Structures are given as C-alpha cells and as structure tokens.
Amino acid sequence: MPRPLKVSPERILAAAVIEFSARGFAGARVDRIARRARANKAMLYYHFGSKQALYRALLLNIFTAAAARLRPIAESSSPPEQKIEDLVAAIAGFIDEHEHFPAIMLREIAEGGAHLDRGTLAAMAALPAIVGRVVVEGADKGTIRRVHPVMAYFTIMAPIVLYLGGAPIRKAMAAHKLVNLSEVTSDVFVRHMQATARLSLVNAAPSKARS
Amino acid sequence: MPRPLKVSPERILAAAVIEFSARGFAGARVDRIARRARANKAMLYYHFGSKQALYRALLLNIFTAAAARLRPIAESSSPPEQKIEDLVAAIAGFIDEHEHFPAIMLREIAEGGAHLDRGTLAAMAALPAIVGRVVVEGADKGTIRRVHPVMAYFTIMAPIVLYLGGAPIRKAMAAHKLVNLSEVTSDVFVRHMQATARLSLVNAAPSKARS
DNA sequence: GTCTATACTTCGATAGAC
DNA sequence: GTCTATCGAAGTATAGAC
Secondary structure (H helix, E strand, C coil): CCCCCCCHHHHHHHHHHHHHHHHHHHHCCHHHHHHHCCCCHHHHHHHHCCHHHHHHHHHHHHHHHHHHHHHHHHHCCCCHHHHHHHHHHHHHHHHHHCCCHHHHHHHHHHHCCCCCCHHHHHHHHHHHHHHHHHHHHHHHHCCECCCCHHHHHHHHHHHHHHHHHCHHHHHHHHHCCCCCCCCCCHHHHHHHHHHHHHHHHECCCCCCCCC | CCCCCCCHHHHHHHHHHHHHHHHHHHHCCHHHHHHHCCCCHHHHHHHHCCHHHHHHHHHHHHHHHHHHHHHHHHHCCCCHHHHHHHHHHHHHHHHHHCCCHHHHHHHHHHHCCCCCCHHHHHHHHHHHHHHHHHHHHHHHHCCECCCCHHHHHHHHHHHHHHHHHCHHHHHHHHHCCCCCCCCCCHHHHHHHHHHHHHHHHECCCCCCCCC
C-alpha cells in the first residue's frame, strides 16, 4: 500500500474512502476528510465542488476498479467453471486490497441508489453483468446450471462481501463475548466459497468427477 | 399489515423503521419520524429519550423478531437438511413481512456495530447462532457437509438479504436502462436459494438421491 | 493552489404551558 | 401525555487574502 501521496486530490480521495465507508454519506464529515488528508475544506471544495461530487467520484473509482479486476477473468479463454472460481478469488482479492469496499457497497444497496447519478449506477451495474455473462456462457455450453444470472451473481458475491465486510461487527460481538471469534484465514474462506459455487452452480461433469 | 396504530410509541417506532432504513442513523431526521407518526418531537423524546435510544429500540425489536421466527425451525424435529430449506424460506418470508429489514441489517454491518450496545449486538448475534446450530447438528449426523457454521450462515443469509434488499437499486438501474429488470417472483428466488443450499451444504444421501 | 474566517442552514434536544 | 417555540451545536459551503 503506497502511503505518501503527494497531490491533494489523491490524498483527499483516500481520506474520503475511509470516512464515507465508516460513516456513510450522511454521517461523513467534510472537516474530518480534510483533516485526515492534511488539507482543508476550501481545498476539498476547490477540487471536488461538493460533498456529493466527492462521494460520487469515489464510488465511480472503486466500482470501476472492481469491474476492471473481474473483466479479464470473464473474457479469458478458461472454461466457465474455472472462471467462476477465479471470480470468487478475484472478488475476495479485490476486497483484500480495498478493505473499505464492502461497507461502501452495502451502504449503497441499502440506500437504493438514492444519491447516485447515471454514471455511478452504470459502474455498479457492470459487476452483475460481468458475472452474469460467465454464467450464461457456461449454461450455453452445458457445464453450468442454468440459473438466473443476477441470482447467480448474488449467490456468489453476497456472501463474500457480507462475510468480509462483517469482520468489524463480529469483532464487536466478540468483544462482548457474544460469539467465539474464530476468524478464519482469507484463504480458507475463499476455498469455502469456491466449493460452494462449484457445488451449487457447476454441472457434474459426465467424466472425471473428483468428488 | 395492521394500519391504524393507536398508541404513540408504536406509531413512532413504525415511522422510525421507515426513516432509519431508508436513510441510516445519521441521515434519519427526528422531525420526519415525528411527522410521519403524526406526533411531534417532544412526544418522541418523551417516549424514547434520544434519537439513538429510539434507533436501538427498533433494532432490538426487529432482530428479536427475526430470531423468534427462525428459532422454532432450528428446534423442530425435522432433519437438518429440511431445517436448512425451512430456514431459507423463513428468512425470505420474514423479509417479505418486514421489507425494511435488509437495509437495516446491511447498514449495521457496514457500520461495524458502531452505535450499538450489548443488548442490540446480542440480538443480532442470535441469528448466526441459530443457523450455525443446525449446520453443526447436520454435520454431526453426517447429513450436512462439515463447514464453519458462521460461513454457512453467511452463505445462506447473505444472498437472500442482499438480493431482496437490492430490489430498489436494481429498479434505479432499470430506470436508467442499465439492466433488464426481469425481477423474478419471491417464490422462484426462494427455490433457487433452497437449491443452492441443498447442493452446496447437504451431503448426497447414500440412497435415494433425486438429482 | 492554499489557507483563515465566517455566513447560512439544519438538526437534535429541551423548556414550559396546558 | 401533548404541544409550540426556541436554544445551541454542528455542519456544508464560500468569500477573500496570499
């Protein structure tokens, strides 16, 4: 993770991710973002115009980055079954590198796209489109169960985002002795989700089944 | 759905669910809640003391209700495989009756339990405990794959909550022609999730496999 | 591009009459 | 228990100097 960002807009954006993901749009404070970016409010407004514009820039950024991470997998020449497993690993990997992504995504879904413009919504919509394409490809080839592509997307993506994004609240629960926080390594979780996707989506191969 | 609530506290609570789920804790406005409840702020503070106390009361309410809905299933005498399918249907059914539940849950996870006290956290923690118990029971009997119970919980619950809670943003995307909103009936979705859970969690029966 | 000071607004909360 | 009126804090945004 590159720490010392020189330019203000980048530092502001980085600070905004932390603030907005932790507190949501309404709970975020422009002052806090500016202070964390070692800038000041005037600078923030100079570069981004408004709190909302900053927020949208951030959303566009992160969802575009997520889509860019998944697209090559969907467009590769691997068989669809393999693409599904790769997508699972890539989603988890992306979250590993962008730890604030789950909170941002969960909040936006909860918000119902309230303060989003068309561009931001389009960036979000790219994700189900990419995953859905793989599912349809596999269904056409007969190697993947024919399920509604959007449902397949949620079946794959939702547990990853919610489980990984749920780490803080599980930690809070553990602090109150409400759960045994036996957090599992990211690797184990990825393999669990790959197995889940394989078992629930991939048609048993006529030959060489391995379990 | 009973419409005409006589007592103020109940009307306020009902209005609060709508406001908090749509806008989150920080985005919710006490004035709006009072107006929607046909009460006034003073009344709200008289009954609940603060915005935060009202919010916690609401969370405690809804998570306790959700747990009460799932617990009888976990404690029934059905075989664990059946309990899993019943849990899927029950979660979806609960959301059908409490349409604001997904947004509330997603926001709380995103928030990481920030403004929650022990009681509220305990109510939330009951859900994974209930589902996890069924998974462990099945694993002990050998009918269910031995997976980490918390992971199993997220695998089951996350797609339901995110898919059903995602209806508004899908609608926003559809309004911008970004997706084909071929929303599927709740029934079809429940059956998809039951199939997903069965395929990914239930061990193939030694005899009478049906697919 | 950067900063300080401040205008303007909104919101949570309460006082006090009935 | 219910209401009106209002206080004080906090927040977004901008003016204007450098």
